[in-house]
Amino acid sequence: MAASLVFSAIKPQYYFSRKTDRSCPVLKHEQSSFIGETTSSRERCKNRGLIVTNIATKPPASSVVSPPKQEVDQNKGKLVAWKSVKQERWEGALDVQGQIPLWLNGTYLRNGPGLWNIGDYNFRHLFDGYATLVRLHFENGRLVMGHRQIESEAYKAAKKNNKLCYREFSEIPKPDNFLSYIGDLANLFSGASLTDNANTGVVKLADGRVVCLTETQKGSIIINPNTLDTLGKFEYSDNLGGLIHSAHPIVTDTEFLTLLPDLINPGYTVVRMEPGTNERKVIGRVNCRGGPSPGWVHSFPVTEHYVVVPEMPLRYCAQNLLKAEPTPLFKFQWYPESKGYMHIMCKASGKIVASVEVPLFVTFHFINAYEEKDEDGRVTAIIADCCEHNADTTILQNLCLQNLRSFSGQDVLPDARIPMDGSAYGSLEAALEPNEHGKGLDMCSINPYFLGKKYRYAYACGAQRPCNFPNTLTKIDLMEKKAKNWQDAGSIPSEPFFVPRPGATEEDDGVVISMISDKMGEGYALLLDGSTFEEIARAKFPYGLPYGLHGCWVPNT
Ligand SMILES: CC(=O)/C=C/C=C(C)/C=C/C1=C(C)CCCC1(C)C
Ligand SMILES: CC(/C=C/C=O)=C\C=C\C=O
Numbered sequence: 001m002a003a004s005l006v007f008s009a010i011k012p013q014y015y016f017s018r019k020t021d022r023s024c025p026v027l028k029h030e031q032s033s034f035i036g037e038t039t040s041s042r043e044r045c046k047n048r049g050l051i052v053t054n055i056a057t058k059p060p061a062s063s064v065v066s067p068p069k070q071e072v073d074q075n076k077g078k079l080v081a082w083k084s085v086k087q088e089r090w091e092g093a094l095d096v097q098g099q100i101p102l103w104l105n106g107t108y109l110r111n112g113p114g115l116w117n118i119g120d121y122n123f124r125h126l127f128d129g130y131a132t133l134v135r136l137h138f139e140n141g142r143l144v145m146g147h148r149q150i151e152s153e154a155y156k157a158a159k160k161n162n163k164l165c166y167r168e169f170s171e172i173p174k175p176d177n178f179l180s181y182i183g184d185l186a187n188l189f190s191g192a193s194l195t196d197n198a199n200t201g202v203v204k205l206a207d208g209r210v211v212c213l214t215e216t217q218k219g220s221i222i223i224n225p226n227t228l229d230t231l232g233k234f235e236y237s238d239n240l241g242g243l244i245h246s247a248h249p250i251v252t253d254t255e256f257l258t259l260l261p262d263l264i265n266p267g268y269t270v271v272r273m274e275p276g277t278n279e280r281k282v283i284g285r286v287n288c289r290g291g292p293s294p295g296w297v298h299s300f301p302v303t304e305h306y307v308v309v310p311e312m313p314l315r316y317c318a319q320n321l322l323k324a325e326p327t328p329l330f331k332f333q334w335y336p337e338s339k340g341y342m343h344i345m346c347k348a349s350g351k352i353v354a355s356v357e358v359p360l361f362v363t364f365h366f367i368n369a370y371e372e373k374d375e376d377g378r379v380t381a382i383i384a385d386c387c388e389h390n391a392d393t394t395i396l397q398n399l400c401l402q403n404l405r406s407f408s409g410q411d412v413l414p415d416a417r418i419p420m421d422g423s424a425y426g427s428l429e430a431a432l433e434p435n436e437h438g439k440g441l442d443m444c445s446i447n448p449y450f451l452g453k454k455y456r457y458a459y460a461c462g463a464q465r466p467c468n469f470p471n472t473l474t475k476i477d478l479m480e481k482k483a484k485n486w487q488d489a490g491s492i493p494s495e496p497f498f499v500p501r502p503g504a505t506e507e508d509d510g511v512v513i514s515m516i517s518d519k520m521g522e523g524y525a526l527l528l529d530g531s532t533f534e535e536i537a538r539a540k541f542p543y544g545l546p547y548g549l550h551g552c553w554v555p556n557t
């Protein structure tokens with residue numbers, strides 16, 4: 001059993017003061033070739049439905065102690081996290097060590113970029129990879145795993161033509177000649193050449209549809225959570241247009257909220273979609289306060305009554321979009337002079353009730369947000385928690401595959417942000433001492449019942465230094481300002497996903513699911529107790545799987 005480690009975690013926070021608004025309620029395996037070419041159908045048949053036995057090897061002991069450099073070097077090249085998925089699909093029951101709680105009945109789905117090459121051509125960036133879905137189906141203490149590639153147009157075209165056909169995060173198809181270059185530019189403006197490679201996340205809508213998403217709107221793809229079949233595009237039936245959106249909508253039993261950045265008139269449209277429909281309706285619009293374009297908006301948080309619209313000084317950049325070769329910040333540009341802002345929009349009226357300047361910040365992921373109220377129930381502040389990267393844009397370069405694959409023992413992960421004071425502006429503060437979680441923090445989840453509400457626990461990936469990527473799992477207690485940490489030295493765990501126990505009354509009563517890409521080239525599903533953060537079960541995969549980004553829970557119906 002892997003020990004639960006106690007060091008701790010950081011969690012920067014934004015504080016906004018706002019005037020009370022009366023109109024609102026207070027309301028290749030490295031060498032592997034492109035999928036389908038190397039894996040023979042014989043091999044696939046052999047693996048399909050395979051019950052993996054004889055895996056009762058002793059789990060690697062966890063340790064708070066950093067692995068000595070030699071150990072890191074010895075295992076160099078075996079870590080499976082950044083290697084393309086071995087084959088297009090697999091499904092089978094897994095042998096479980098430990099006890100899966102009998103109440104855990106349903107399917108955990110995880111999406112992420114898992115295939116980074118077309119034949120001999122290797123992609124540059126983590127976010128370029130073709131989407132790999134992984135499914136962990138829990139039923140009566142048993143576990144069936146499956147993985148499969150999403151059949152996006154981008155993936156199918158790459159397979160058919162053996163070359164890149166759509167614009168990915170950093171990869172751009174090479175024009176054949178000058179005329180096709182002009183055509184490509186036209187296709188960029190119409191969106192025709194943008195990828196639909198839905199490799200960022202997966203959400204279960206309240207009407208039961210399961211949708212994989214990325215930052216391009218056309219990359220919204222409906223899948224079958226049982227078979228992982230690609231069922232077709234999720235077509236938005238409104239006329240809102242635009243080409244991009246936040247990769248992380250807020251999805252609840254009653255709504256789907258997202259942000260549409262406007263690159264022409266810098267700003268954001270906040271939209272809402274009702275379950276059972278494909279039509280987004282506008283809640284309101286925010287104009288940017290600084291810079292030539294909107295800030296990159298990968299995610300955003302909500303409170304009970306407000307949508308928090310972040311305006312990050314790392315902004316979309318039209319010039320970089322047009323460049324044939326990637327720039328250091330890809331499609332973005334850092335404009336520190338343009339400053340950073342947070343806008344607070346009332347969900348009911350669409351009115352902006354506060355718009356504050358905040359210290360420069362760089363974040364992919366907001367964790368949660370909530371309203372702070374005085375004795376009379378008036379909202380006095382909004383706390384928005386995020387995984388902040390010390391206002392350091394080099395995080396984008398760190399996520400280049402070459403950098404991820406070539407860890408030499410040197411620590412390059414940017415520290416999380418140093419606490420700062422507020423004054424007349426919103427402030428950015430560390431929510432707890434950063435060493436609690438090793439000064440790195442990303443890929444977070446919370447108990448979904450606490451979305452938008454004051455909450456105590458966040459689960460995330462933290463860091464055991466030295467490292468070049470988050471390599472621990474951490475449970476942050478925002479009240480005690482402490483963290484419990486779990487680590488399998490040399491391995492990379494994916495986002496710890498919290499599933500509450502039905503009927504639970506405590507916020508952390510549930511399990512945390514993660515998948516580990518281990519240093520020996522293997523991998524396993526891991527279950528931790530949401531309260532003690534101790535391991536309760538693990539199940540080894542037939543082979544290691546690449547790193548994956550975000551997931552969702554689909555309960556058995
Ligand atoms: C995997 C992940 O988290 C992010 C993926 C982001 C993507 C695919 C962004 C793609 C884009 C383009 C292809 C052109 C327009 C800008 C931008 C949205 C960055
Ligand atoms: C995995 C990641 C950042 C890790 C750095 O600490 C960001 C992923 C973003 C997309 O979902």
Ligand SMILES: [Fe+2]
Nearest residue numbers: 247298364550
């Ligand atoms: Fe994300």
